[in-house]
Amino acid sequence: MRSKIVRQLQEVNKELWLLLMMFAILAGVNYLISSERMLLGFYVLPSVYAAYFRGRRHATLTALLSLLLVVLIVYTNPRLFTIEGRVRIVAEKWWDIAVWGGTLLVIAYAMGTLYEKKQAQILELREAYKGIVVILYSMTAHDKYTHDHSFRVAAYATTIAKCLGFDSDRVGDVWDASLLHDLGKLDTSRELLYKAERFTASEYEEMKKHVEKGAMQIPSVKGRLNRIIPIILAHHDRFDGSGYHPTKGEEIPLEARVIAVADVYDAMTSDRPYAKAMSPLAAKEAIAKGAGTDFDPSVVKAFVKAFQSGSLEVDFTALDMVRA
Template structure:
């Protein structure tokens, strides 16, 4: 693309009468190169542009006006051309440098963001059940989102929301969470409040963590509107609908203090039966396709 723009600029330089105006067109491939490829490529593009214009000026006396009697460009015109070239190269270097600094800054923020997620996960994980559950749900949710064709940035948000979907359980006692006997109605109600509790914990936070808050708050909503917030269908954030399937699948296929794990096929059948009632049919379909093609294995490494 950059080469095509240079060729186009050269052709315009050769054909168009207002050559001074056309010189400004050479800044476009240089700026695009700086934005896409960084400082090195931008500088090379600028140097190539200057060299190309110099060749055209040497071979075409009409490129710049006021030629001498010998048919050559006067020193003043070459000086103006060199000044333009120097400014273009300096612009390329500066813009490329700024772009690389911005890119590095974004990468640092991204690393910091993931580091914060890992730290938060350690706080959420009161023991191995919660920690491994959150990790597995994040893997399953990311697989489903990828199968649905989501962009990588959105998959990262879904993964982050899944890692922290149970953060509200920080305010629920360990004895209650892992009680082996049947829970009373009041205990069930208290555990069920971990969604709004999670919202209260993350509400003061800005940036990406605030962006994932709606998914955390709604991941227990039912597709038919029978959940606590009575959200129905598309009213539930799609990220929450994905996490809901991943969360239930892992809960069913994991050992808990009060029961043994189901097989993956039994869990799949339960999720399929809940399609359109508990779960979004589109998410269930993506879950089934992913499970049939690649399975839902979790790598033995942590994020």
């Protein structure tokens, strides 16, 4: 039981422990230099906040401003620091404030430095992740339709996701999953992909395998790449359970439900071997009719809103840059 508690304590966010330690140090210093006044502790909060969210420069400036503010308050109202009704010795009082202020500046600088190092590591990981996505996406370059289709689906899906109020991380997941959602088609025969006639039962089963094949080509690592695998696996699932897998409704990741609408919209508005492109308006009406059966009604509502606002427009200049 004891070892379990220790493990749980070790798993607590290290940054939280850092914050608690900083408060303990400042509280101890504050007690030693002025046991009758704990008010100085409240001036620590802005510096801690600035260090944790804004970095070293903001933290140090905030600490300096807090110190100057305390000096100004004590100078204009010396009675704040009294002991049993007697004004403290001036030199002792200012020494206490100097020690407190110096400690605050050092802690603010140290915490701000840790924050910036953490942000640099996060940025490095994000750049590495983007590189992996670009490499995987570039694997579809020899198949122009799949390559361009994936880009357009990503553009449509992220627009719909924003209409649904997704935060930046979820929008990023939708973008990346959209770019890679047809990666498995690289292992599907060209004849099957471009067949003009309706699939036979065996051909349909073979086509369905591209979802799992695509997910298998993505490195199995923790973090964002691991988050998009379930999205890719579910993007052909239908809201009523009639898709590639028996999952339905809320069981399907919302990101996958978004990509499903974007995927079908682009397929309908693009020329394919087995069908001519529909007009965007006709495709919109067809998707609207599928709300509640093929598609999530809330996603369709966001799609229609984006369509009517003119937001569903692909930047083909950006597409050319990606292809290059």
